[in-house]
Amino acid sequence: MKTLGEFIVEKQQDFPHATGELTSLLSAIKLGAKIIHRDINKAGLVDILGTNGASNVQGEAQMKLDLYANEKLKAALIARGEVAGIASEEEDDIVVFEGERATHAKYVVLMDPLDGSSNIDVNVSVGTIFSIYRRITPIGQPITEADFLQPGNRQVAAGYVVYGSSTMLVYTTGVGVHAFTYDSSIGVFCLSHEKVRFPTKGNMYSINEGNYIKFPLGVKKYLKFCQEQDESTGRPYTSRYIGSLVADFHRNLLKGGIYLYPSTASHPKGKLRLLYECNPMAFLAEQAGGRASDGFRRILDIEPEELHQRMPLFIGTESMVKDAERFMHNYPDE
Ligand SMILES: O=P(O)(O)OC[C@H]1O[C@](O)(COP(=O)(O)O)[C@@H](O)[C@@H]1O
Numbered sequence: 001m002k003t004l005g006e007f008i009v010e011k012q013q014d015f016p017h018a019t020g021e022l023t024s025l026l027s028a029i030k031l032g033a034k035i036i037h038r039d040i041n042k043a044g045l046v047d048i049l050g051t052n053g054a055s056n057v058q059g060e061a062q063m064k065l066d067l068y069a070n071e072k073l074k075a076a077l078i079a080r081g082e083v084a085g086i087a088s089e090e091e092d093d094i095v096v097f098e099g100e101r102a103t104h105a106k107y108v109v110l111m112d113p114l115d116g117s118s119n120i121d122v123n124v125s126v127g128t129i130f131s132i133y134r135r136i137t138p139i140g141q142p143i144t145e146a147d148f149l150q151p152g153n154r155q156v157a158a159g160y161v162v163y164g165s166s167t168m169l170v171y172t173t174g175v176g177v178h179a180f181t182y183d184s185s186i187g188v189f190c191l192s193h194e195k196v197r198f199p200t201k202g203n204m205y206s207i208n209e210g211n212y213i214k215f216p217l218g219v220k221k222y223l224k225f226c227q228e229q230d231e232s233t234g235r236p237y238t239s240r241y242i243g244s245l246v247a248d249f250h251r252n253l254l255k256g257g258i259y260l261y262p263s264t265a266s267h268p269k270g271k272l273r274l275l276y277e278c279n280p281m282a283f284l285a286e287q288a289g290g291r292a293s294d295g296f297r298r299i300l301d302i303e304p305e306e307l308h309q310r311m312p313l314f315i316g317t318e319s320m321v322k323d324a325e326r327f328m329h330n331y332p333d334e
């Protein structure tokens with residue numbers, strides 16, 4: 001069984017920079033993931049469930065585990081020399097690491113330390129999402145917010161950890177998507193899916209239909225398309241919605257399917273954040289032969305305007321996302 005470290009060294013030409021740097025960056029993510037895995041599995045026994053009484057910059061109630069995961073991942077990244085700073089769903093502003101790191105470390109990391117927060121207290125799969133860029137501020141000057149507001153097509157690596165029936169780390173450096181399953185008995189992530197790709201056809205759609213009333217007309221028309229009887233195209237599709245982007249995406253990646261979080265009444269610009277949810281998942285989707293847009297534009301080409309900006313997300317099997325985009329185009333909202 002090949003470990004993550006062995007795989008990276010074997011594929012060293014896959015990382016556009018130095019293999020050692022990627023190994024170190026992913027080792028930090030792995031370390032954070034192992035700690036979160038350990039404590040999620042006994043969350044009912046230690047005081048990391050429930051809310052902490054505060055809200056994040058987006059006004060969302062912060063779960064204790066959101067903050068716990070954020071602190072563990074931040075500490076793991078600080079312990080590595082390659083990272084100049086981070087941006088996180090749980091941090092109002094960028095966090096510039098101290099000392100020479102701010103002026104000389106090559107990379108910045110953006111993260112959703114715990115994705116699927118509403119699932120935490122009910123023992124349903126959650127995840128961690130990360131996105132890695134090379135700094136654009138010249139070496140010798142401290143990084144700024146500009147280093148984080150890069151379009152998704154400039155990511156050097158991205159991935160997620162899904163804490164489900166097993167804990168898996170899935171990443172890309174732009175040369176395919178690779179998945180590793182955590183063997184907690186030996187504390188190692190082992191290669192389980194090399195170059196994983198979406199099945200060319202899919203028959204599952206993931207969306208919170210509770211928001212139907214305020215969906216764009218194109219989404220309503222697409223959902224009716226999914227529910228029509230047409231055996232030649234495998235319809236009606238199956239509806240599956242876990243309520244955790246990482247878990248829904250992971251199932252669709254393996255089985256084929258589409259995840260949609262369009263604009264809704266409570267989130268007119270969509271709920272998911274461009275920088276640390278849409279972009280890393282879009283990088284993975286495209287590298288696995290899938291597609292990711294806001295219903296009209298390729299996610300990876302969207303120029304970010306602010307750290308926590310939200311974005312509609314249509315992501316998954318390419319043919320299904322193209323179908324949804326066709327309905328968005330043919331039935332524009334008045
Ligand atoms: O409960 P809703 O509105 O359907 O939203 C569920 C979506 O929100 C999210 O939980 C947002 O992520 P966070 O939990 O990191 O805030 C996604 O993981 C999930 O797909």
Ligand SMILES: [Mg+2]
Pocket residue numbers: 112114115116245277
């Ligand atoms: Mg999230």
Ligand SMILES: [Mg+2]
Pocket residue numbers: 066089112113114115116117
């Ligand atoms: Mg989160």
